[in-house]
Amino acid sequence: MQSDWLLGLIGGGLIGSAAAIFLLVNGRIMGASGLIGGLVDRSGWHDWKERAALIAGLVTIPAIMVPFGQDWQTHLTDNWIIIILAGLLVGVGTRLANGCTSGHGVCGISRFSLRGIVATAFYIGAGGLTVVLFKHVWGII
Amino acid sequence: MRSLVSFIVGGLFGAGLLISGMTDTAKVQGWLDIFGDWDPTLAFVMGGAIIPMAVAWRVTIGRKPVLADRFPAPPEPKLGHNLVVGSTLFGMGWGLVGLCPGPAIASLSFSGSGGFAFLIAMLTGMIGAPALRMRLDQMLAPV
Numbered sequence: 527m528q529s530d531w532l533l534g535l536i537g538g539g540l541i542g543s544a545a546a547i548f549l550l551v552n553g554r555i556m557g558a559s560g561l562i563g564g565l566v567d568r569s570g571w572h573d574w575k576e577r578a579a580l581i582a583g584l585v586t587i588p589a590i591m592v593p594f595g596q597d598w599q600t601h602l603t604d605n606w607i608i609i610i611l612a613g614l615l616v617g618v619g620t621r622l623a624n625g626c627t628s629g630h631g632v633c634g635i636s637r638f639s640l641r642g643i644v645a646t647a648f649y650i651g652a653g654g655l656t657v658v659l660f661k662h663v664w665g666i667i
Numbered sequence: 668m669r670s671l672v673s674f675i676v677g678g679l680f681g682a683g684l685l686i687s688g689m690t691d692t693a694k695v696q697g698w699l700d701i702f703g704d705w706d707p708t709l710a711f712v713m714g715g716a717i718i719p720m721a722v723a724w725r726v727t728i729g730r731k732p733v734l735a736d737r738f739p740a741p742p743e744p745k746l747g748h749n750l751v752v753g754s755t756l757f758g759m760g761w762g763l764v765g766l767c768p769g770p771a772i773a774s775l776s777f778s779g780s781g782g783f784a785f786l787i788a789m790l791t792g793m794i795g796a797p798a799l800r801m802r803l804d805q806m807l808a809p810v
Contacts, residue, residue: 530688534708537687538715544679545716546723551672553735556680558769559793566793579670581772583677588685589776598685600766600778601693602785608763613771613785615760617792620768622800623753627767628680630754631713636720639742645754650699652758657699660763667696667763 545632552576557629558584559620567621608667619649669734681773687712690774692765699762748807749800 545556554576561577564570570577592598603609620626623645625634630649634642660667688694688708697706727738761767766774766785774782 530694530706530708531711534687534711535715537683537685537689538712538717539719540679540683540686541712542683542716542719544676544683546719547672547679548676549720549723549732549738550726551733551735552669552676553732553738555739556676558680558767558772562768562772562790563793563796566790567797575670576673579673580677580680583674583679584681584769584772585677585775586681587678588681588690588773591682591685592777595685598777599691600774600782601691602766602778602781603692603764604781606781606784609781609785610788612760612763612766613788614792614795615756615763616767616771616785617760617789617794618796618799619753619755619757619760619792621753621793621796622749622803623757624750626757626769627761628769632716632720634742635713636717637724637742640744641742641746641750644746645750648751648754649758649761652755653699653762654701654758656759656762657696658702661696661700662702 541628542632542636545628548580549633555629555633556580557625557633559626560624560629563621603667605667623649672734680769683716684770684773687715690770690778695765695767695770696762699765748803752803753796 548554548556561580565574565577625645630642630645635646684690689712694706694708697704698709732738764785768789771782771786771789775786
């Protein structure tokens with residue numbers, strides 16, 4: 527359990543360092559939903575190379591690491607209705623809110639952005655309530 | 668050059684998500700599950716990520732990015748209904764399966780058909796977002 531916390535701290539440090547490099551070198555916010563969303567709705571096509579390169583790195587490096595690592599699994603549910611419903615909610619919600627865990631959470635809170643703090647409070651609150659309802663009350667997940 | 672930096676940033680981001688356990692939906696849901704077997708890992712990940720980023724924001728003061736003209740504009744103080752409604756919808760989806768956009772992409776190579784289905788649904792939701800935004804703006808006066 528304690529090694530999980532330590533790995534969390536180390537991994538978090540890598541995530542924060544990645545965001546710091548993106549900010550200090552490229553002058554940009556490392557927000558996953560914004561980087562992808564800009565490609566999906568064409569609002570970010572003018573800098574598609576940067577977005578595509580970041581996404582390529584985000585897919586490729588874990589793909590290389592997984593065969594060498596320990597027990598890296600997603601433990602994703604096999605309930606397809608839940609998966610698709612969740613995907614739709616995450617997609618529409620992050621674009622509506624202009625950010626997700628990386629953009630509002632990591633990049634926003636670290637600059638004391640009120641929007642980032644409020645967004646994080648709402649998605650954690652909604653996430654917690656959803657787990658309580660769907661797991662403990664209805665027993666669906 | 669900017670693209671090469673972006674690739675490296677994406678790689679570090681992916682490695683961090685993997686090592687921290689954030690591509691494991693059980694850990695994320697475990698953190699949200701305050702009435703179950705609560706897993707505090709996510710708080711350590713958030714803390715570990717916010718520290719270097721807070722230092723980076725301090726470094727930006729009075730400087731320019733290495734490969735760009737300017738840093739992103741200061742955050743808008745305005746909150747608005749889109750931020751609140753959007754974050755709530757996102758949180759519901761995040762709680763249901765334990766995936767948010769970063770880990771969904773980072774785990775593509777090992778999350779199987781379910782992970783792929785999640786990605787397609789997420790992209791579909793992103794396509795639908797502008798239409799919902801218009802509807803919300805018509806329904807709700809700006810807060």
